[in-house]
Amino acid sequence: MRIATWNVNSIRARIDRVTDWLARSDVDIVALQETKCRDDQFPTDRFRDLGYDVVHDGRSQWNGVALCSRVGFDDVTVGFAGQPSWGEPPEVEARAIGATCGGVRVWSLYVPNGRALDDPHYRYKLDWLDHLRTTTAGWLADEPDLPLALMGDWNIAPCDDDVWDMAAFDGDTHVSADERAAFRSVLDAGLTDVVRPHTPGPGVYTYWDYKQLSFPKRRGMRIDFILGSPSFAKRVTRASIDREERKGKSPSDHAPVIVDLG
DNA sequence: ATGGTGGTGGAACCA
Numbered sequence: 001m002r003i004a005t006w007n008v009n010s011i012r013a014r015i016d017r018v019t020d021w022l023a024r025s026d027v028d029i030v031a032l033q034e035t036k037c038r039d040d041q042f043p044t045d046r047f048r049d050l051g052y053d054v055v056h057d058g059r060s061q062w063n064g065v066a067l068c069s070r071v072g073f074d075d076v077t078v079g080f081a082g083q084p085s086w087g088e089p090p091e092v093e094a095r096a097i098g099a100t101c102g103g104v105r106v107w108s109l110y111v112p113n114g115r116a117l118d119d120p121h122y123r124y125k126l127d128w129l130d131h132l133r134t135t136t137a138g139w140l141a142d143e144p145d146l147p148l149a150l151m152g153d154w155n156i157a158p159c160d161d162d163v164w165d166m167a168a169f170d171g172d173t174h175v176s177a178d179e180r181a182a183f184r185s186v187l188d189a190g191l192t193d194v195v196r197p198h199t200p201g202p203g204v205y206t207y208w209d210y211k212q213l214s215f216p217k218r219r220g221m222r223i224d225f226i227l228g229s230p231s232f233a234k235r236v237t238r239a240s241i242d243r244e245e246r247k248g249k250s251p252s253d254h255a256p257v258i259v260d261l262g
Numbered sequence: 263a264t265g266g267t268g269g270t271g272g273a274a275c276c277a
Contacts, residue, residue, distance in 0.1 A: 061269080
């Protein structure tokens with residue numbers, strides 16, 4: 001079974017690229033982030049034409065997460081227990097959707113950006129990750145052998161090798177000690193980065209800013225991850241980052257991240 | 263080659 005995650009930065013702007021990629025990638029499940037549309041705007045038929053069912057949570061032009069599966073859906077869950085709210089009035093944003101597909105529990109997650117270290121959104125980001133950690137620990141306590149994958153755009157570069165130049169990020173979000181500690185806490189709930197062993201760095205990234213020729217200059221960040229429980233991780237036979245998808249006409253600023261299970 | 267921000271919505275915000 002092949003599973004992937006991809007921040008597409010608008011599914012409507014990217015639908016042809018996404019379906020072209022799906023048609024040649026032999027992926028069974030793909031988690032999408034930043035679909036940037038409401039449920040009624042999601043191009044579900046384009047996925048059905050390729051044999052994929054879709055579950056999506058989107059309520060505005062912001063955020064939006066989806067799972068596309070050709071191995072079925074069970075127990076679809078929108079949001080996780082304790083997921084913090086944002087905005088005025090406060091609401092739980094469309095940043096998490098989970099389902100069981102082909103016997104694997106998968107989540108498509110879009111972690112809040114944080115914006116700036118002194119921005120309330122930064123507190124929201126840390127709080128969001130703390131509640132995700134608590135909820136994940138509960139799932140694995142209830143079912144230690146659960147094959148679980150938390151996939152998505154984590155908006156954190158966990159190690160110095162995960163950015164092209166640490167000096168360029170001085171005082172910025174994504175690399176702060178608190179964000180890195182929050183990411184490690186999620187791992188400590190019982191998950192591992194199942195992609196890194198197959199895609200060693202340095203210089204291996206999943207995201208390149210649209211600005212300032214970041215991609216051709218290889219100035220990227222590794223912020224998209226597939227974190228697996230022990231029973232998931234032991235089935236992983238290979239993994240890759242499809243940086244070819246960052247090339248060409250009208251790409252997302254993120255590349256797909258892929259794992260194969262035996 | 264991989265190319266000098268892009269998406270949404272229709273101004274300003276988000277990333």
